[in-house]
Amino acid sequence: MDLKHLTALVTVSDTGSVTKAARLLHVVQPAVSRYIRALEDEVGVPLFERTRQGMTLTPAGEILAERARRALLELERARAEIRPDPGHVQGIVTIGLLESTVELLAAPLLEAVGHRHPGIDLRLLSAYSGHLQQWLDDGAVDMALLYNLASAPSISLTPLLCESLWAVAPPDVDLTGTDAFTWAHVAKRPLVLPVAGHGLRTLIDQALHTAGVEPTITCETNSMVVQKKLVATANAWSVLPAAGVAEDVAAGRLCGGPLTDPEVSRTIILALPRTSRMPPAVGAVSGEIVRVTRRLVEDGGWPTARLVDSLG
Incomplete structure (x- = not known):
């Protein structure tokens, strides 16, 4: 398969x-159409459904586009790693956060990598832990932050x-004289x-379950942004990790504290x-993640956090 054809497919x-x-791609439109037809002739099945709304991948097209994307990324990484530049680590590193x-980690990490390793092209993706682990297994990210994983x-x-996990409440909640941050109190909200x-x-x-209480759940969502928005505007409460709400609580947008x-x-x-072989750029960025998170904890920038050195 020609690289031009695969690039056209992904684009x-x-x-x-x-x-x-x-x-x-800075080519004429008929050229792109030819590239797609050539790929379809080679694999023997349609790769796109052509509709008035545009071009949509068929199931076969989704499979090939996913593999093509990875192949093109690996070639791009290889070019970056082998460019002669003594004394500088180069390459593309994709991190799953x-x-x-x-909110706490992205900016200081980007600054640290840019200062110490300016030749590294950093790409940040965010998701929940289960998705990140799948992306790591699939090779879509070079490294990921996960939680409560003992071994793999x-x-x-x-x-x-x-x-710690925090209870998160609307900003105008009066906490005076209450046990607001116990699970029993939160479950009533x-x-x-x-x-x-x-x-x-x-x-x-x-x-x-440990607290022996039944919650009153008004909404379930897979978005932390939605959780915080509903707490701030709909008189709901929620439970989130400290890192996800520390800035909002400090700014008065939300009320909260450890449960x-x-x-x-x-x-x-x-x-x-x-x-067996870790690209130098990946090794450099992983070291920066360790340094940046350690500094945030030691400086008090990561509320309620403590450093750990084992998974026991």
């Missing part, structure tokens, strides 16, 4: 349009920190929680694939 998939793809850590045969784990099966939801359900009876925490780990 048309991303844009949904041959015309837009041609503009991005827990959605709840983005195909993954190398480095423990980073342990942080209308709750917005992660969807069932989510890793955080599992921790929450276990804590509620007790029982106290519940999660251990965040840095996960990388077990491989």
Whole structure:
């Protein structure tokens, strides 16, 4: 398969349009159409459904586009790594960040990598732990932050920190004279929680069971942004990791604090694939993640967090 053909496939998939793809690739529109037809002739099945709304991948097209995307990324990484530039680590590194850590970690990590390794092209993706682990297994990210993972045969784990779960309430809640941050008190409030099966939801359900209380759940969502928005505007409460709400509480947009009876925490780990050869850029960035998270904890920038050095 010609690289031009694969590039056209991915670009048309991303844009949904041959015309837009041609503009991005700096070629004429008929050329892009020829590239797609050549691929379809080679694999023997249609790769796109052509509709008035644009170009949509067929199931076969989705499979080929996913593989093509990975192949093109690996070639791009190889070019970056072998460019002669003595003394500088170069390459493309894709990191999967827990959605709840983005506000605290993304900016200082980007600054640290840019200062110490300016030749590295950093790409940040965010999701929940289960999705990140799948992306890591599939090779879509070079490393990921996960939590409460004790072992995995195909993954190398480095423990980073342990942080508390917080109760999150509307900003105008009066906490005077209440046991507001016990699970028993929180369970009486209308709750917005992660969807069932989510890793955080599992921790929450276990804590509620230990406390012997039944929650009043008004909404379930897979978005932390939605959770915080509903707490701020709909008089609901929620439960989130400290990192995900610290800035909002400090700014007065939300009210919150660590939960007790029982106290519940999660251990965040840095996960990388077990491989015989780690690209220098990946090794450099993983070291920066460890340094940046350690500094945040030691300086008090990560509320309720403490450093851990083992998964025991």
